[in-house]
Amino acid sequence: MEEKYELETQLRSPSEKNQLQVIPKLVATGETGLEALMEWMDSRRDRQPNLALAKAYQALYRADTPKTREFLQTRFPDGIITPNSQRDVDYQSVQELLAKQDFKSADTLTRQKLCELAGTAAQQRGWLYFSEVDNFPASDLETINRLWLLYSEGKFGFSVQRKIWLSVGKDFDRLWQRIGWKTSGNWTRYPQEFTWDLSAPEGHLPLSNQLRGVRVIASIFSHPVWTQTSV
Template sequence: MKLWQLNQYLNHGKFIVQKMLGSGGFGVTYSVRERDTGKLFVIKTLNYIQQNKEDFQQQQVKFVNEAVRLARCSHPHIVKVYEVIQEDGLWCIVMEYIDGEDLAKYLEKNGALSEEEALLYIDQIGQALEYIHHQGFLHRDIKPSNIILRRGKSEVVLIDFGLAREYTIGQVRSMTNEKTDGYAPIEQYKKRGNFGAYTDVYGLAATLYTLLTKEVPMPAEYRNEDTTFLAPKQLNPQISDRINDAILVGMTLEPQNRPQSVFEFRELLGLANILPSGQAHKKLISAVGMDYTRLRDLLAEKRWKEADEETTRVILAVAKKENEGWLSEKDIANFPCQDIRTIDQLWVTHSHGHFGFSVQRRTYQSLRGNKKFRREVWDAVGDKVGWRKDNKWMYYDDFIFDITAPEAHLPSGIFWFDSWWGRYGWFLLDGVEKRFYYLIIRVLKCNI
């Protein structure tokens, strides 16, 4: 068993141990100072419990995987990982040192937070969760002690990805049933089940419950029809009905009855209203940090074709498919709702409701399109939006790139571009129709 001591040198003398910061179910963290620069860092490694387990080496692999998952993240509200090192056979993660205190300690000092302050922090962590869900994994341990408030700022950072796991929508997966009572949903008490973004929604809602009441919610495994689960408003009458109701929906026991994404939960809280009327220039929200400024400017200038090509570019960039030039069904199914909303709202706003994915969705539904693909509906869509003429599908360069085009005519490049084949006419129409269908289904699921 290895426990580091004050002033101990690590990594061939590069770091000097300052103190132990804390220990959790898997890891132990230390603050260290880089000898050459004097800069503070945090180093995390497996705690003494894990070091003494028979499957210690397997735990080491999981621990390194945590570092890999974190290293993939670059978000202002997620702790930064700089490198992985090995010290006397023990793998360690070198991370950002955050000057501040976690929200659990902050609550102890200050009592229950106001709605305004609590929602500010929940919104920041919610955006961080949307980002990591887009990366394909869950945090699974959202709670006040895993959220650090930067000293002197109204900014929080999500830490401790020890329970994070990859997930695929709709797949039954085996996962460790490690959890924190009060913040873990019922599915986390089982080793095998359907996990999804709604798993972290429960933890986020439970965290908001605590921030507003200073009470830990009743553990999910003890909640049933015969037990009394106190609504947060019963503990703090100052909580508004909207926030009280949103928390209860977010903490619904049955996963299928919770908001299915963090964005939906943020909508219930009134935190996800993007691009208010007359303010489209102020806030262009992205779950992955995509810059939509150029798209906004092109649409504002009514440069429709360039805007359509820019839409294709940013969508492929968000999905990390720039080289391929097309989207698969999985790419579209995992595309962040936040980004679809922003792109759609830009098109709707600047075309005065004439163009946009939501306009295409309404057109599709008006022709009795549903969640089952039908060829006759696809043909009818093509006729109505002007992608088909005289029973023949048009080439992309023959589309109408101005406001005189039929309603829902644009955006279209993301469906037609297939490694640029659509531009020259020898594209596979089957790929075009499938991309359109999958994206409409995504728009429906995102409630756009």
């Protein structure tokens, strides 16, 4: 009982790091721990979503009890963020896969959604031109990035990849090595050699078809969204 009280106290602390550490410990205590998470999440519904809120949402989603299902359906029917699109692309299914930590399926669906965002021609060919990326609405790229960022504890997302790219002087070969897309000069084989969980290198996901060259991912990294938002 005393341990549970300490865990709940840590959950209410202003430190996101502490919150992230205590969430799996509360889940391990069973039903009472899940109830504590629901109470905490309910108290934060009107605040800006953070990594800890996303982790708590994932924990309740995976617990999949009658109480957690009812809570999420009534309090967070759209997930922790309402996906925004200027072109009416529905990103809710991406959010659901990320909430399950089904990163492989979420990665595949993300590429499909980017083609949908680009238009019919991109959907038919199944891949993007860099010029299509240049015309992406900032709201859509921000939505996709926030979903990946929040549901990966800050580990995945275009903004994470871009930060690493800038840190290595915009050297793509060094970027591929850092994020695990190349090892000892050899391309990582899809899908078996990629890592589809949080043990992956920082920036490992989402994937881009680097075998077609760097122009598409360079256009994503150069998009104005990154100077317009704090992501």
